[in-house]
Amino acid sequence: MNISFIGYRCSGKSTVSEQLEKMIGWKKIEVDREIENYYGMNIPQIIEKFGWKKFRDTESKLIKENSQLDNIILDLGGGAVLNENNIKNIKKNGLIIFLNCKPELIKERLEKSYYRPPLTNLTIEDEIKKVLGERLPLYNKYSNYSINTDSLTIEQTVNLSIYFIREYKLLLKSKIISLKELSYTLV
Numbered sequence: 001m002n003i004s005f006i007g008y009r010c011s012g013k014s015t016v017s018e019q020l021e022k023m024i025g026w027k028k029i030e031v032d033r034e035i036e037n038y039y040g041m042n043i044p045q046i047i048e049k050f051g052w053k054k055f056r057d058t059e060s061k062l063i064k065e066n067s068q069l070d071n072i073i074l075d076l077g078g079g080a081v082l083n084e085n086n087i088k089n090i091k092k093n094g095l096i097i098f099l100n101c102k103p104e105l106i107k108e109r110l111e112k113s114y115y116r117p118p119l120t121n122l123t124i125e126d127e128i129k130k131v132l133g134e135r136l137p138l139y140n141k142y143s144n145y146s147i148n149t150d151s152l153t154i155e156q157t158v159n160l161s162i163y164f165i166r167e168y169k170l171l172l173k174s175k176i177i178s179l180k181e182l183s184y185t186l187v
Contacts, residue, residue, distance in 0.1 A: 001070065001071065001093060001094050001095075001165075001168075001169065002026075002067065002069070002070065002071065002072045002073070002074060002090065002093050002094030002095075003020070003026070003072075003073050003074070003094055003095055003096075003097065003161065003165055004067075004073075004074040004075075004076055004090045004094060004095070004096045004097070005017055005073070005074070005075050005076060005096075005097050005098075005099055006076050006078075006080065006081055006096055006097070006098050006099075006139055006142065006143060007078065007098055007099040007100060007101075007139060008078045008100075008101075008106055008128075008131070008132050008135060008139075009077075009078040009106070009110065010105075010106050010109035010110050011078070011099045011100065011101050011106065011149070012099050012101065012149050012154070012157065013075045013076070013099055014030055014075050015154055016099060016149075016154060016157050016158055016161065017030065017073045017075040019154055019155070019158045020073055020158050020161055020162070021073055023158060023162065024162065024165075026071045026072060026073050027069075027071070027072055027073065028072075028073040028075060029066050029069075029072055029073065029074055029075065030075040031059060031062055031063060031066070031074065031075060031076050031077055031080065032075075032077050034062045034066070035055065035058050035059060035062060038058060038062065039058075043055070056079065056082070056083065059077060059079075059080060059083075059086070060083050060085060060086055063076065063080060063086045063089055063090065064085075064086075064089045067089040067090045067092065067093060067094070068089075068093065070093065072094075074090060074094075076090075078135065079119075079135070081135060081138040081139060081142055082135070082138070087142045091142075095144040095145065095164065095165070095168045096142055096143045096144050096145075097143060097144065097145045097146070097147060097161055097164060098139045098140065098142075098143035098145070098146040098147070099147055099149055099157070100139065100146055100147065100148045100149065101148065101149045101150050102150050103125075103128045103129065103132060105150060106128055106132070107124055107125060107128055110124060110128070111124065119131050144164075144168065145164045145168075147160055147161070
């Protein structure tokens with residue numbers, strides 16, 4: 001079984017995944033880093049040289065490969081939900097947790113990050129509003145669990161994730177529910 005984190009860029013997926021890796025001993029795979037390793041360059045360079053389509057195709061390939069492993073924490077890029085096959089692949093062997101936070105917090109974190117190329121030609125506020133507006137229904141649709149991290153510490157978010165992993169395992173083991181029926185939001 002695996003656990004996958006989805007959510008908008010700068011929502012805390014990498015930080016939570018890193019701490020969860022330390023606590024439960026599962027290997028963390030940050031898909032964006034895997035893409036960088038694949039090309040031998042950083043994401044802005046990849047986008048500039050190859051474009052978003054090539055980036056997304058590589059992302060899907062790596063998600064498919066890594067989702068077949070076991071006891072893995074997958075830290076997915078914010079746009080991974082745009083390809084329904086990505087979701088099908090990760091749901092075959094695990095659960096999905098959506099880390100959600102308010103747009104103002106995302107903006108604050110993005111402004112500190114030199115590392116993330118713009119997704120549009122809009123201002124940072126308008127881009128967040130537009131892109132998050134498009135993706136939010138997908139994050140909610142595809143996640144088994146959703147955690148609003150606005151007022152939670154990293155430790156609290158990790159502990160909730162561990163709780164959800166245990167609950168998920170128990171529910172599946174008891175066959176009370178099917179994978180498709182499981183959805184829970186913590187706000």
